[in-house]
Amino acid sequence: MLDIRLLRELPDAVKTRLAARNAEFAPQVDAVLAVDEERRSAETRLQDLNAERNRVSKEIGALKSQGLDAAELQAGVKTLGNDIAECTCLAGELEEKQRDLLLRLPNLPHENAPVGTDAAANPVLREWGTKPDFENPEDHVAIGQRLGLFSPELGAKISGSGFMVYTGRGARLERALISFLLDLHTTQHGYTEVSPPFLIRRECMVGTSQLPKFEEDMYGMEDGAMFLAPTAEVPVTNLRREEIVDATELPIRYTAYTPCFRREAGSAGRDTRGLIRMHQFDKVELVQIVHPSESYAALEALTGHAEKVLQLLGLHYRTIELCTGDLGFGSAKTYDIEVWAPGQNAYLEVSSCSNFEDYQARRMNLRFKDPETRKNVFCHTLNGSGTALPRLYVALIESGLQPDGSVLLPERLASYMGGDRVLQA
């Protein structure tokens, strides 16, 4: 959520920066400001009325304590009550309206974010490793079927299209990856492991900015109160919602494995093959809550933690930065990490690392006490996948394909696979 004061003071600057998102937000900014003005005038009137009532009520109390009659004053102030009720109602409505409008405004892109209209304008920052050389690359779906690693048919049988059942050694590989990633981030990168619920209250979804705008992408319970987590970002970042954390506790680093549930409403028919886009998938997430002055350094570090995964697994990848037009709703700056999948002849996004600055913190009222100014200040929040599992899985089996048709997994995974890193029929 943006600071309403910023909109009041620098409306044109806000509009300009939002315009870089390749969508028109100026009318929304104007709407917020109009409501803000109405709201403040209603509040001022309400405050005057309340002050008057408080004053008279005190007089009544004073008279009564002396045993005097206060009926006249009581009658006079009674009509005030109606005005107050009316005005309270109006001020409340306007406040709610203003909040709702503000919640639907995205974050300001960072000043240095590359300006562009869509993914084609995302600059490649760096590449690591080299593309493996395959004469006959094989698609992961074919490999999986041949080696009995997973079954889209079984997934469809019990849940529908877009769901997967991993089987045998294929299921073991999924579990191995979860353990490997959590071990890496907890022992090497300073994250605390958490294992949160997957059913999340509505206000948490608002806190990390999935709601109110993107409800159609989420799986919700029938009563609308709870949602299946679309990413561990939601439960994990919200662990600290409405807190004033001790400054000495920063930076806070959490990592969590969770399944992620997404309707993928806007992506019907896109990348639907195999493991690449599913309604439920596993992910290990990295979340940081940091001092505002540290957040951009933290973003570089966090991105490095995700990249380390691919380096340890020997997978070729590249890191790109999202241009302003491709940037997620709440993010000020985002790096995507894309792993090379030989069978797809394409890079697959396995991680999206973002700095939200104080955008989420303001929504969830997450602050720390600045020891110098003794003021409560909004923290900065970041998160990134470390990493998404299915696409990592795709890259692993397509890259590890051997001439005899088996798959050789990276040495690093051997111990997690019971010492045997070969997948064969």
Next chain:
RNA sequence: GGUGAGGUGGCUGAGUGGUCGAAAGCAACGCUUUGCUAAAGCGUCGUAGUCCAAAAGGCUACCGAGGGUUCGAAUCCCUCCCUCACCGCCA
């Protein structure tokens, strides 16, 4: 799911209709004094909104959340949420 007890400021904890935004203690911050790893004294010390060009200051709201009664609610009533204890059910 049932019964009972609770939810007050960073923490502990008083407060059952008016002068209570809230005693007291702890913690924190500042000053003073003394000085062998610290003590004592004094002072400051909630959050948010709003008014004023701004500071100073004023006003309003906030005692789990929402609603009600009343001239006036932390205090009385209703609903909900959460915590704790016991019981039931259960992986």
